[in-house]
Each structure stands twice: as C-alpha cells, then as structure tokens.
Amino acid sequence: MAFSPLVDELVESLRCLPGVGQKTAQRMAFHLLERGRSGGVRLAGALGNAMDGVRRCESCQNFSDTETCGICENPGRNNGTLCVVESPSDLLAIEQSGDYRGGYFVLMGHLSPIDGVGPEEIGVERLINRVVHQGVSEVILATNPTVEGEATAHYIADRLDGKDVLITRLAHGIPVGGELGYVDGFTLTHAFRGRKPLSE
Amino acid sequence: MAFSPLVDELVESLRCLPGVGQKTAQRMAFHLLERGRSGGVRLAGALGNAMDGVRRCESCQNFSDTETCGICENPGRNNGTLCVVESPSDLLAIEQSGDYRGGYFVLMGHLSPIDGVGPEEIGVERLINRVVHQGVSEVILATNPTVEGEATAHYIADRLDGKDVLITRLAHGIPVGGELGYVDGFTLTHAFRGRKPLSE
Numbered sequence: 376m377a378f379s380p381l382v383d384e385l386v387e388s389l390r391c392l393p394g395v396g397q398k399t400a401q402r403m404a405f406h407l408l409e410r411g412r413s414g415g416v417r418l419a420g421a422l423g424n425a426m427d428g429v430r431r432c433e434s435c436q437n438f439s440d441t442e443t444c445g446i447c448e449n450p451g452r453n454n455g456t457l458c459v460v461e462s463p464s465d466l467l468a469i470e471q472s473g474d475y476r477g478g479y480f481v482l483m484g485h486l487s488p489i490d491g492v493g494p495e496e497i498g499v500e501r502l503i504n505r506v507v508h509q510g511v512s513e514v515i516l517a518t519n520p521t522v523e524g525e526a527t528a529h530y531i532a533d534r535l536d537g538k539d540v541l542i543t544r545l546a547h548g549i550p551v552g553g554e555l556g557y558v559d560g561f562t563l564t565h566a567f568r569g570r571k572p573l574s575e
Numbered sequence: 576m577a578f579s580p581l582v583d584e585l586v587e588s589l590r591c592l593p594g595v596g597q598k599t600a601q602r603m604a605f606h607l608l609e610r611g612r613s614g615g616v617r618l619a620g621a622l623g624n625a626m627d628g629v630r631r632c633e634s635c636q637n638f639s640d641t642e643t644c645g646i647c648e649n650p651g652r653n654n655g656t657l658c659v660v661e662s663p664s665d666l667l668a669i670e671q672s673g674d675y676r677g678g679y680f681v682l683m684g685h686l687s688p689i690d691g692v693g694p695e696e697i698g699v700e701r702l703i704n705r706v707v708h709q710g711v712s713e714v715i716l717a718t719n720p721t722v723e724g725e726a727t728a729h730y731i732a733d734r735l736d737g738k739d740v741l742i743t744r745l746a747h748g749i750p751v752g753g754e755l756g757y758v759d760g761f762t763l764t765h766a767f768r769g770r771k772p773l774s775e
Contacts, residue, residue: 378663379640381625388621391614393606394599405663406593407622408629408638409683414591415626421588422619425581425604426612438608440579463578463605483609 382408434505436498437481438463446479454478457506458515459531461485461524465517477515480505485523486530497527499534506540513541520547582608634705636698637681638663646679654678657706658715659731661685661724665717677715680705685723686730697727699734706740713741720747 378386382404389400407415431437432444439445446452456477460466466479482497494500506514514535518524532542547565549558558566578586582604589600607615631637632644639645646652656677660666666679682697694700706714714735718724732742747765749758758766 378667379629379638379644381621381628381640382638385621385625388614388618391607391611391618392603394602399594401664401667402594403592404625405638407591408625411591412626414588415622418588418591419619419622419626421581421585422607422615422622425585425608426615426619428581429579429608438579438582438605440581444579464601467578467601 431483432481435479435481436483436501437466437479452476452478455510455512456515457502457511457513458517459502459528460517461519461527465519469517477513482518482527485518485521485527487523494530494534499531502531503534503538506535506538511540513543516542516544631683632681635679635681636683636701637666637679652676652678654709655711656713656715657702657711658717659702659728660717661719661727665719669717677713678711682718682727685718685721685727687723694730694734699731702731703734703738706735706738711740713743716742716744 385404385407386397386400389395389403390397392400395403428440429438430440432439432442432447434443434447437444437446447454453476457480458466458469458475458477459480459482460469461482461484463481463483466481469475469479480498480502484492484497486492486494486497505511514531516528516531518528528544535542546569547562548569549555549562549566555563585604585607586597586600589595589603590597592600595603607618628640629638630640632639632642632647634643634647637644637646647654653676657680658666658669658675658677659680659682660669661682661684663681663683666681669675669679680698680702682702684692684697686692686694686697705711714731716728716731718728728744735742746769747762748769749755749762749766755763
C-alpha cells in the first residue's frame with residue numbers, strides 16, 4: 376500500500392459503515408484528513424461515547440443513555456396505548472409525523488427463523504409482560520408491511536389473544552399525494568376493501 | 576428529538592462525512608449500535624489516531640505518519656522522475672497500476688483563484704525547489720484532464736521553463752477496453768493527433 380499505517384487503518388475501519396466500500400472509505404478518509412479534521416475529531420469522540428454509553432431501554436427496548444428512555448419516562452404520554460415497531464428509525468418516522476402520543480415497543484428486528492431470530496430475540500415476552508402488568512388497553516402493530524413484518528405481527532397478535540387488550544394494525548391504502556397509476560395492485564386491493572363513507 | 580443525546584450527537588457527527596445526509600447518518604448510527612459495536616469502537620480509535628497523527632510529507636506533500644513518507648524514503652525508487660498529481664487518490668491509482676517507479680509530488684488540489692487557491696496553497700515553490708535542488712530530470716504532469724487541471728499543469732510548466740528539466744504530460748487517447756462508439760469527440764481528436772506507427 377502507498378499510504379501510511381494510520382491512513383490505511385482509517386480506510387479499513389470506515390468500511391464497517393453500511394454501504395461503504397473501499398473507494399468510498401478512501402474518499403471519506405481523504406476528505407476528513409484534507410478538509411474536515413475538526414469533524415473527524417468530533418466523530419471519534421461521539422462514536423466512542425455512543426458505543427460505550429448507549430444501551431437498550433428496560434421498558435421499550437429502544438436505544439437509550441439511561442435505564443429508561445425519554446419517551447417511556449415522559450408523563451405527558453399515554454402509556455395505555457403501545458405502538459409496536461421493528462426499528463428505531465420506524466419510531467422516529469412516527470414521532471416526526473407528530474400525531475401519536477402513546478408509548479412504543481421496539482422489537483429491533485422481526486421474526487426470521489432462518490437467521491436464528493425467534494420470539495426471544497425480539498423481546499415478545501417482555502412486550503406481553505408490559506401489556507399485562509401495566510394496564511395497556513391497545514396494542515398497535517406497526518411492523519413493516521413485508522412478509523416478515525406481517526408474520527411477526529400475526530405471531531404477536533396470537534400471543535396476546537385473550538389478554539383483554541385491543542389489537543390494531545396500521546391501515547393500508549393509497550399514500551397521500553400518490554398517483555393511482557403508480558400504486559401497486561395489492562395496495563389498491565387493500566384501499567378498496569378499506570373504503571369509507573365520505574361523511575365520516 | 577426522540578433519541579438520547581448520545582445517539583443524536585453520533586448522528587450529527589456522522590454528517591461530516593462526504594455524501595452523508597440525515598437519513599444515511601441515522602442508518603449508519605443504528606447499524607453500528609445494533610450490529611457493529613466492535614467496528615464502531617475500532618473506527619473511533621482509528622479516527623482519533625489519524626486526525627491526530629497524520630501530517631503532510633515534507634518532500635511530496637502526501638499524507639504521512641512521519642516527516643517523510645514511505646515512497647520518498649524508498650531507496651528503490653527513481654527520484655530523478657517526479658509525477659505531479661492533484662490528490663492522494665490519483666497517486667493511489669497510479670501506484671495500483673504498478674508500472675511507475677519514480678517519485679511523486681501531491682498538489683492536494685488545483686489552481687482555483689475563485690476559491691482562493693493559488694500557487695502557494697498547492698506548494699508550487701516547494702515543487703520547483705525540489706526539481707532544482709534534487710537533480711530531477713523529468714517532471715510528469717499528471718493533473719486531471721479538466722479545465723482546472725490543465726490550467727494547473729500549464730502554470731507549473733511555465734514556472735519550470737528554463738530549469739533544464741524534461742516536462743511531459745500523460746497521453747490522451749482511447750481507454751484500453753473502451754468502445755469507439757462511446758468515446759467523446761475531444762478524446763478521439765487527441766487519439767488521432769497522437770497516433771503512432773504500428774511498428775513501434
């Protein structure tokens with residue numbers, strides 16, 4: 376290699392980032408060394424702190440600096456409703472829509488027996504415990520509308536059966552602002568089945 | 576924000592990487608926290624060390640851990656020939672082709688008066704000093720074939736005029752393995768002008 380050990384190690388380390396190959400890692404390393412040293416120092420610190428300090432919330436499994444995360448501890452939120460999502464980015468998308476004010480449960484994945492991810496790995500027991508012992512009245516299953524997401528939702532619904540809790544699923548339909556011509560057939564079928572009277 | 580201060584700071588810091596916006600930074604942060612903690616710790620260390628320890632080679636201006644870089648100190652290389660490139664990645668591309676065994680001079684940019692980059696910023700004086708005092712017999716101008724690259728090459732050639740050194744420029748022509756139908760007109764013109772007898 377033409378470069379110094381420090382640069383080589385930096386390029387190699389950058390490849391742990393998702394979607395970053397050899398060329399991109401090189402470009403990133405050179406950019407930081409040429410024009411972004413202060414950003415690089417800040418990133419090094421933030422990475423060290425986060426890798427060391429971020430854990431999972433005891434209550435909802437989301438990333439948190441403390442034992443219980445800010446959402447679970449917020450007294451202004453209605454913890455009688457629980458929204459089950461697959462990942463922190465799903466939670467973020469819902470939070471940014473700004474309408475939902477209940478609690479969350481983050482599975483950090485979906486059921487995938489082929490990858491060795493079973494109910495234990497995604498914390499289904501913890502979810503059921505929370506539902507039973509904390510007086511949850513509604514569980515909104517907001518897993519992704521993929522095969523794995525649907526399977527996970529159905530599994531959780533089965534496990535919650537008979538637990539005196541309302542189980543709901545996010546509505547499928549045409550995205551707001553979308554054009555009918557570009558919507559796939561499955562979504563259109565769902566939209567037809569879920570049609571509502573205009574007066575509602 | 577829905578997340579903890581540590582995660583927020585990590586996402587914000589990742590945005591200093593080139594081509595990384597809010598969404599990508601989030602994806603990278605979640606990936607590292609979920610599945611790549613050891614990689615994250617390694618990256619934090621590598622970043623800290625590189626930002627702190629990497630400097631510019633006294634002789635060729637390339638990135639180096641030491642005062643003089645490995646290429647400049649390599650006694651097996653012919654320092655009578657000097658290849659002038661714009662960036663470390665250009666140097667790397669030439670090194671990987673494996674054929675060139677001379678020295679380098681890395682400008683770390685090109686002349687660009689509008690951005691305040693003049694001859695001083697790219698180290699033209701240092702280059703001339705090296706040519707004059709170290710018995711360089713050939714300077715290969717391997718700046719990029721862009722307007723700025725050509726201007727930089729011409730400026731350096733002007734400054735080296737009368738210094739008893741052969742000044743050459745990389746050949747323009749059809750890329751090996753390329754198809755004529757996809758080659759642009761300027762390149763074809765260069766290829767025609769630079770045509771050679773088959774017996775050579």
